Amino acid sequence: MKRAWLGVVPALVIAVGFAVAPGKNCTKAVAVVHPAKGQAVSGVVKFEKSDGGTKVSWDLAGLTPGKHGFHIHEFGDCNCDDLKCTGGHFNPDGKKHGGPTAPERHAGDLGNIEADAKGMSKGEMVDKGITLSGDHSVVGRAVIVHAKEDDLTTDPTGNAGDRIASGVIGIAKEE
Ligand code: CU
Ligand code: ZN
Secondary structure, X not given: OHHHHHHHHXXXXXXXXXXXXXXXXXXXXXXXXXXXXXXXXXXXEEEEEEOOEEEEEEEEEOOOOEEEEEEEEOOOOOOOOOOHHHOOEOOOOOOOOOOOOOOOOOOOEEEEEEEOOOOOEEEEEEEOOOEOOOOOEOOXXXXXXXXXXXXXXXXXXXXXXXXXXXXXXEEOOOO
């Protein structure tokens, strides 16, 4: 009986080690985007650690043509109709709102995405404000698409209007 425990303890240590390691060294993450109540926006946003920062690529449909604010919000809680439960823009440094290349910006300020005449938006950017591990990690938070264009200036929202779609950012399998 006592012998059995000798095997269990190392097994537990290994199990805990594996459970923590992927989050700590996460290099790939994904968010499946769902529409807010009454909206039709859906798609996928992917995140990948890259040389110059974090590569963000998106493939979304169901938008109105034109620009839409695109942010990481603080909480990965999309359990409310208006998506206010995702909190404000992810802002670990207590900064003011700005565009993605501005020195003064929330970490979660990814600027805008632009939809074509069919309401589709597909593209990628490399962002220096967010990471997949550490203080600026977006894992477990929410990516949000807004009804309107982010003016890249108005604090703290960018005046981007309603939150029309969201996805919780989760750890993805590394290949
Ligand atoms: Cu937002
Ligand atoms: Zn912001």
